Amino acid sequence: MTEEICEPLQPEDFVVQPVVDVSPPKWHLAHTTWFFENFVLKSNLKDYKLFDKDYHFLFNSYYETEGDRWVRSERGALTRPWVNEIMAYRKYVDEHMRHFLQDCELDEALSDVLTIGIHHEQQHQELLVYDIKHILGINPLFPTYKPFNGPKEKPILEEKYLKVTEGVYDIGYEGSAFHFDNEEGRHKVFLHGYQILDRLITAGEFMEFIEAGGYEDHNHWLMEGFEWAKKETIKAPFYWFKEDGVWKHYTLAGLEEVNPNEPITHINFYEADAFAKWKGKRLPTEFEWEVACKKYQPEIPDSANFLDQRHFRPMPRVGNEYQFYGDVWEWTNSAYQPYPFYQKVEGALGEYNGKFMINQMVLRGGSYATMKDHIRPTYRNFFHPHLRWQFTGLRLAETL
Numbered sequence: 001m002t003e004e005i006c007e008p009l010q011p012e013d014f015v016v017q018p019v020v021d022v023s024p025p026k027w028h029l030a031h032t033t034w035f036f037e038n039f040v041l042k043s044n045l046k047d048y049k050l051f052d053k054d055y056h057f058l059f060n061s062y063y064e065t066e067g068d069r070w071v072r073s074e075r076g077a078l079t080r081p082w083v084n085e086i087m088a089y090r091k092y093v094d095e096h097m098r099h100f101l102q103d104c105e106l107d108e109a110l111s112d113v114l115t116i117g118i119h120h121e122q123q124h125q126e127l128l129v130y131d132i133k134h135i136l137g138i139n140p141l142f143p144t145y146k147p148f149n150g151p152k153e154k155p156i157l158e159e160k161y162l163k164v165t166e167g168v169y170d171i172g173y174e175g176s177a178f179h180f181d182n183e184e185g186r187h188k189v190f191l192h193g194y195q196i197l198d199r200l201i202t203a204g205e206f207m208e209f210i211e212a213g214g215y216e217d218h219n220h221w222l223m224e225g226f227e228w229a230k231k232e233t234i235k236a237p238f239y240w241f242k243e244d245g246v247w248k249h250y251t252l253a254g255l256e257e258v259n260p261n262e263p264i265t266h267i268n269f270y271e272a273d274a275f276a277k278w279k280g281k282r283l284p285t286e287f288e289w290e291v292a293c294k295k296y297q298p299e300i301p302d303s304a305n306f307l308d309q310r311h312f313r314p315m316p317r318v319g320n321e322y323q324f325y326g327d328v329w330e331w332t333n334s335a336y337q338p339y340p341f342y343q344k345v346e347g348a349l350g351e352y353n354g355k356f357m358i359n360q361m362v363l364r365g366g367s368y369a370t371m372k373d374h375i376r377p378t379y380r381n382f383f384h385p386h387l388r389w390q391f392t393g394l395r396l397a398e399t400l
């Protein structure tokens, strides 16, 4: 799948890093492979020889336990190793993994590492789609990544709010399937009665906020957000601009007129929060989101939109069904913090989630670039509040 996502790219697309948050596709291809080489093959496959001894330095992302590494902001400065060498690296590691899995008895610890390696690569598949969109979308030629031939027009129906009564609720993952350490540790939270929108906010609704001068009115904004918008002269979501009085945006199918029925996306936490305040509402907390999702849509519907289905865009919802999964990640009003029983795992993989629990906000749900394996009511995604190249949107809530 990782390689399939890169199929429409040309050689030059693999190399650039337009901003620090975007990694060159070439780097994703190598780093996800390094994960298996470093955490599985190196210490478990007898007589395994590293593909290239320098790759450890180049493709370690952030693991302090694993030693020095190339600086993140300069990933795009490296023209070597070139794409074909990285593809050969992938092939080499794939073959050794295949060989290793045929001959070995996996113990539980190694099986866990291997499973994290797969889920790690799936997370990078989503990041790859974000990054490819950024690389192509800031190009004035607006190149098409994949044409879109699916249905576009599905009118959004009225605002409907789902009620949840006051009470003490269980939060966190329960079960035996794969989940990340940050969602583990079932615990109780008290929630006041609230109501939450049964669908995502649309591009059309966000357009109303823009046209009403929402970006210019400080009353709706957190100070940090208003300063950000002023400093960066932000007047619309990322990839949006107005041409001859018409809102257009870059999509993975090229430049298009904004479809007002699609969920709004490419807004950061500040914009989501300002929109909610302009509406006289607020963002839900991550706990409110999880409780409402488990109550109203515990099963993931077939119509939900995942990377597996390759729409490469958020879809307008179908009819009146709830819309909790798989179009855009939803900003919540919860800071990314450890749950009460959070336990960091031993060793390098203890660096996977815990050390990022500072200055980031939690997002729930999943996007059209999320693999289905990552869609569940307890999954916690997280980003810094100013970022908006990811596929993010919102729904509204209010206390009753």
Ligand SMILES: [Fe+2]
Pocket (backbone or CB within 6 Å): 031, 061, 120, 124
């Ligand atoms: Fe990674």
